[in-house]
Amino acid sequence: MATYRPPGEQSNSPYIDPTPLPSSVPRVNELGVTSAPLKSAAFFIGAYCKEYNEDFMLCKQENRNPAHCLKEGRRVTRCATDLIEKMRANCAEQFEKHWQCLELNNQEYYPCRKPERVLNKCMFDKLGLTKTIPGSPAGQKQVHEVEKPIFTGVQK
Amino acid sequence: MPVPWEALIPFALVTTMFGVTGTAFSITKRAQNDGKPPRYGIDTWDEMMMDRDKRLTGSARGQSSNPVAPESFATNSAWYTEKSQ
Numbered sequence: 001m002a003t004y005r006p007p008g009e010q011s012n013s014p015y016i017d018p019t020p021l022p023s024s025v026p027r028v029n030e031l032g033v034t035s036a037p038l039k040s041a042a043f044f045i046g047a048y049c050k051e052y053n054e055d056f057m058l059c060k061q062e063n064r065n066p067a068h069c070l071k072e073g074r075r076v077t078r079c080a081t082d083l084i085e086k087m088r089a090n091c092a093e094q095f096e097k098h099w100q101c102l103e104l105n106n107q108e109y110y111p112c113r114k115p116e117r118v119l120n121k122c123m124f125d126k127l128g129l130t131k132t133i134p135g136s137p138a139g140q141k142q143v144h145e146v147e148k149p150i151f152t153g154v155q156k
Numbered sequence: 157m158p159v160p161w162e163a164l165i166p167f168a169l170v171t172t173m174f175g176v177t178g179t180a181f182s183i184t185k186r187a188q189n190d191g192k193p194p195r196y197g198i199d200t201w202d203e204m205m206m207d208r209d210k211r212l213t214g215s216a217r218g219q220s221s222n223p224v225a226p227e228s229f230a231t232n233s234a235w236y237t238e239k240s241q
Contacts, residue, residue, distance in 0.1 A: 032225035
């Protein structure tokens with residue numbers, strides 16, 4: 001029968017990949033940030049690592065084979081790791097507050113505008129990065145800068 | 157005339173029953189989600205990210221802002237050796 005059975009589920013010991021990368025590929029430590037802090041830092045990663053991310057995406061567009069874009073991928077990982085380390089060095093408390101607020105709200109931005117404003121201010125003062133949403137309409141304020149939004153959380 | 161307080165007993169009963177079951181439900185849901193409200197409206201992206209969180213921290217709702225991943229993260233992805241049986 002053709003059913004989907006995830007490989008890690010059938011044994012009692014943790015799953016270890018039997019085919020790791022060869023040692024000819026330079027080793028870069030993977031990003032250890034989970035989804036909520038990553039979502040909090042997302043627009044800053046977009047501002048800080050723009051060239052490396054665009055390089056990687058264009059490379060992937062040429063050829064989807066994983067082996068083709070390993071170098072650009074390493075650069076993306078290094079840039080993101082660099083930014084997360086800078087964020088933790090400069091704005092650790094505001095960063096923590098924002099992503100913990102996101103975790104309590106289904107990882108959606110709209111209920112957490114207050115910690116987000118504090119974080120954006122700290123990031124702009126210390127690191128010079130602003131959050132801009134690509135593709136937002138030209139004449140209007142960005143949705144995270146609107147003072148009296150229509151859609152807010154029900155409590156507080 | 158005395159107040160007909162017996163007529164309010166059903167209201168109190170129903171309120172209590174809703175309150176108890178609602179609280180018990182909320183507690184079980186939070187216990188399953190590491191003390192946080194459950195995630196809803198999960199799409200494939202969120203499933204993928206929660207699977208990644210599970211590989212990084214051991215629990216689908218566990219979070220960490222460590223810039224460097226633990227050693228086991230490089231080799232605990234089952235995706236490359238998946239096959240349907």
